[in-house]
Amino acid sequence: MNDGKRELWIGWWTLVVFYNVYGLLFFVVTRTQPPPEPSLTPAQVVQWFAERRHGLIYGYAFVFIVGGATAIMNATLAYSIRRMSVSRAFAYSYLVIYALATLPGMLIMGVACTVGAMRPDRDPALMSWIYDFAFLSFEGTMGVFLIGSLVWMVAVLLDENGVFPKWFGYLNLCNALTEVVVAPAWIFKNGAFAWNGTIAWWINMGVFVTYTIVFLTLLRRMILREDFGTGALP
Amino acid sequence: MNGRPEAVRFVPGQPDMWAFVLFEGFVFTAYFTAYVFSRARSPGLFLQSQAHLDLRVGVFNTLVLLASSWSVARCVQAAREGGYRAATRNAFLTMSFGFGFLVSKLREWVVAIEHGFTFTADEFSSFYYFLTGIHFLHLLIGFVALAVAVHQLRSPAPHSQEIVETCATYWHTIDFLWVLIFALLYVMR
Amino acid sequence: MNSGAEKRLMLVWLALSAITLAQLGIGSVGAQAGLAPAAIAASAIGIALIKVRIIIREFMEVRHAPVLLCRLTDLWVVLTGVMLLGGHLAGTAFPKR
Numbered sequence: 195m196n197d198g199k200r201e202l203w204i205g206w207w208t209l210v211v212f213y214n215v216y217g218l219l220f221f222v223v224t225r226t227q228p229p230p231e232p233s234l235t236p237a238q239v240v241q242w243f244a245e246r247r248h249g250l251i252y253g254y255a256f257v258f259i260v261g262g263a264t265a266i267m268n269a270t271l272a273y274s275i276r277r278m279s280v281s282r283a284f285a286y287s288y289l290v291i292y293a294l295a296t297l298p299g300m301l302i303m304g305v306a307c308t309v310g311a312m313r314p315d316r317d318p319a320l321m322s323w324i325y326d327f328a329f330l331s332f333e334g335t336m337g338v339f340l341i342g343s344l345v346w347m348v349a350v351l352l353d354e355n356g357v358f359p360k361w362f363g364y365l366n367l368c369n370a371l372t373e374v375v376v377a378p379a380w381i382f383k384n385g386a387f388a389w390n391g392t393i394a395w396w397i398n399m400g401v402f403v404t405y406t407i408v409f410l411t412l413l414r415r416m417i418l419r420e421d422f423g424t425g426a427l428p
Numbered sequence: 429m430n431g432r433p434e435a436v437r438f439v440p441g442q443p444d445m446w447a448f449v450l451f452e453g454f455v456f457t458a459y460f461t462a463y464v465f466s467r468a469r470s471p472g473l474f475l476q477s478q479a480h481l482d483l484r485v486g487v488f489n490t491l492v493l494l495a496s497s498w499s500v501a502r503c504v505q506a507a508r509e510g511g512y513r514a515a516t517r518n519a520f521l522t523m524s525f526g527f528g529f530l531v532s533k534l535r536e537w538v539v540a541i542e543h544g545f546t547f548t549a550d551e552f553s554s555f556y557y558f559l560t561g562i563h564f565l566h567l568l569i570g571f572v573a574l575a576v577a578v579h580q581l582r583s584p585a586p587h588s589q590e591i592v593e594t595c596a597t598y599w600h601t602i603d604f605l606w607v608l609i610f611a612l613l614y615v616m617r
Numbered sequence: 618m619n620s621g622a623e624k625r626l627m628l629v630w631l632a633l634s635a636i637t638l639a640q641l642g643i644g645s646v647g648a649q650a651g652l653a654p655a656a657i658a659a660s661a662i663g664i665a666l667i668k669v670r671i672i673i674r675e676f677m678e679v680r681h682a683p684v685l686l687c688r689l690t691d692l693w694v695v696l697t698g699v700m701l702l703g704g705h706l707a708g709t710a711f712p713k714r
Contacts, residue, residue: 436681437681437682437684438681438682440678440681440682446689453693457696457697457700457701458700460697460701462704464658464701464705464708465704465707465708466708467705467708468658468704468707468708468709469708469711469712470713471654471709483641484641487637487640487641491634491637494630494633494634495634497630497672498627498630498676500676501676505626509619597677600672600673600676600677604668604669604672604673607665607668608666608669610665611640611662611664612661612665615643615661615665616657616661617657
């Protein structure tokens with residue numbers, strides 16, 4: 195039975211499966227999240243890589259293989275924006291921004307960590323450099339996500355087709371602001387504002403996880419309601 | 429329409445904005461808790477650093493924002509009774525108070541930095557700039573909300589009372605969050 | 618404008634401003650009187666939350682809102698108070714250095 199929504203459901207399930215796999219890979223297999231301290235000495239950094247060597251290599255190898263799934267995920271999200279009454283430009287900008295976002299959000303960290311894990315006998319100073327590069331690129335980048343959230347927010351607030359409730363637009367604002375909150379991570383090596391800090395990481399993660407669960411739920415509802423028209427969603 | 433009789437209960441503005449207010453409220457509570465916890469662990473250090481702050485400036489900031497909340501509340505009430513000119517005046521008054529806060533805060537930061545009280549000076553200063561900074565950002569967004577409200581009030585009918593109330597709800601949030609920030613950074617010592 | 622409502626708003630604003638001005642004195646008095654840090658913290662937080670609740674109920678009109686919204690905002694105020702006091706006590710239990 196195909197009511198024309200098959201592709202949408204494939205897209206949605208890709209999102210759900212990917213986020214779960216992503217969580218497993220980052221938190222359990224590679225153990226790069228929650229992030230370690232920025233204040234580790236080069237010797238401790240070498241130790242950190244040694245403890246995770248196989249998890250890093252195999253975990254990120256898997257990330258590189260399935261990473262392309264983000265294309266399907268971003269397309270599904272962009273579709274929701276296209277269904278809105280607002281200009282198509284919103285959907286296209288969102289697509290471009292989030293396509294770029296896979297670099298700081300996943301790939302650069304993966305490359306850096308596998309480079310670090312590949313040769314355990316590398317100069318500790320270099321390992322320290324790789325460590326900083328990995329975590330700053332992952333935790334400290336916000337430009338793409340900030341603007342992306344704002345694009346989605348404006349689209350939702352202006353939309354007259356009721357694709358998403360207005361409170362989701364405001365939640366995008368919360369998510370966008372948390373990106374700004376991460377910014378001090380570039381300066382502090384310890385405390386609440388370091389890349390592993392209570393504010394820059396833990397509270398931030400709380401907001402981001404809430405945001406993700408919410409938009410996955412709302413996307414599912416959108417697909418259920420979809421009538422493939424151009425007017426208000428039933 | 430002469431406003432609503434007391435017996436009828438209503439949600440001011442979009443319920444969606446209230447969801448945002450509550451969520452953002454919880455996030456800020458988390459930030460405040462992190463601050464209070466850190467402070468209690470190193471009371472001496474924090475107390476010493478807090479001396480850089482002038483309580484009178486904090487009081488002034490609070491009074492200005494309280495006045496802005498008053499004017500935006502008056503704006504909503506005027507609009508509710510069809511007094512759009514009065515409502516618009518109150519909205520602009522709110523903007524002026526907001527601007528006053530902005531200028532005062534910027535000046536406070538500049539003077540503090542000149543005296544070596546920078547973002548990275550110590551644990552207290554980093555919390556101070558973070559909390560006042562993120563609040564400042566919310567305030568800037570508040571101006572956008574007020575502009576949206578003014579647009580509603582000045583455009584030919586139909587005016588959306590709901591949107592005006594929604595914008596006011598956002599503005600009040602900036603005020604009550606500041607009341608807490610003021611107490612934690614300036615008063616508690 | 619409904620003058621009863623107008624008067625009420627002004628009284629609320631005056632009350633909030635008065636409490637704020639009073640805090641000018643409290644800050645210095647508390648430290649001089651040698652009050653326990655926990656007491657100073659509790660009073661600062663307590664006064665702030667009273668002001669916050671007044672803003673929410675009067676300026677934000679939650680006074681006239683459905684019961685659910687009243688409960689939710691009150692819940693947030695209470696939760697904030699509990700977390701802040703808890704955070705303070707937890708911090709004193711684990712001092713740095």
